[in-house]
Amino acid sequence: MDVPSVAVLPLLVVAAAGVYFIYNWVLRFLSPSLVRNKVVVITDAVSGVGSECARLFHQGGARLVLCGTSWDKLESLFDSLTSDADLKETFAPKLVILDFSDMESMHEVVAEVGECYGCVDVLVCNSSMKLKAPVQSVSLELDRNIMDINYFGPSTLAKGLLPTMISRRSGHILLVNSIQGRLAVPFRSSYAASKHAAQAFFDCLRAEVEEYGISVSTISHTFINASGPEPGDTHTQAKPGGLAAFISSQLTHGVSPAALAGEVVRTVSRKRKEVLLAHPIPRVALLLRSLFPPLLFSVLAAGVKDSDMAEQM
Known part of the structure; x- marks a missing residue:
């Protein structure tokens, strides 16, 4: 029985969607095994995202080099990974x-990381320092x-390896970066500048x-949302109704550490x-920043003037 010509395109779309779904499912299933025996270096491994990345790569059989500022926290992460491991x-x-x-210590750190296994297959730059403050209140030292933490550190480590x-x-x-490396938001001047540089x-x-x-690869994400509002932010809720309330509801969403870590493993496997x-x-x-920047600038400026909106941004 011949298929009507008008039905060919919908069938092709459905078939393509099915193939794409199967392809992604297979890749997701295979992602952990694709990192087996790979030397993977993770910075700030003791953070929420870093520890989730460490867990996934470790389960996948990677040879991990975990970096962090606290030896006690690194040892705790080591124990949690190896306690029930085969x-x-x-x-x-x-x-x-x-x-x-x-x-000043970066030269020694690069040498130490390189000596762990003699080579590095994957470097995951995950470290980040956040700041929310008006421009005029941020010191040059800060x-x-x-x-240093968001740009010079990761770039120096990458160049060293x-x-x-x-x-x-x-x-x-x-690089686990931030959407603010592509979109500057009021009261995040120093943070956005460092992420743009990275x-x-x-x-x-x-x-x-x-x-x-x-x-x-770069992964640009919204804020890390471990359990509700953006970490480190204390703000009042926007008044019910209106544009401010709608945007506020959108800004309270984020990406969980587990979801971001899963994307890191998939990105490494697919080389996206x-x-x-x-x-x-x-x-x-x-999109507005690329096509209609004056409109976006006006919206951001108007939001800053609105105290409720300013707090939410």
């Missing part, structure tokens, strides 16, 4: 003290500290190292160059 299927993680606010990746003509560098650096790096078979984890409102804002 030593025939997994490797005991190696621990390295890494504090991006101490840039600006520099944020730039890059020579061995180039010599082996393989490797993957992944985004630009890794975008340039991607193009420069592609010829060596090295992948560079750029991932955006955001709800519709930030996506629309990004």
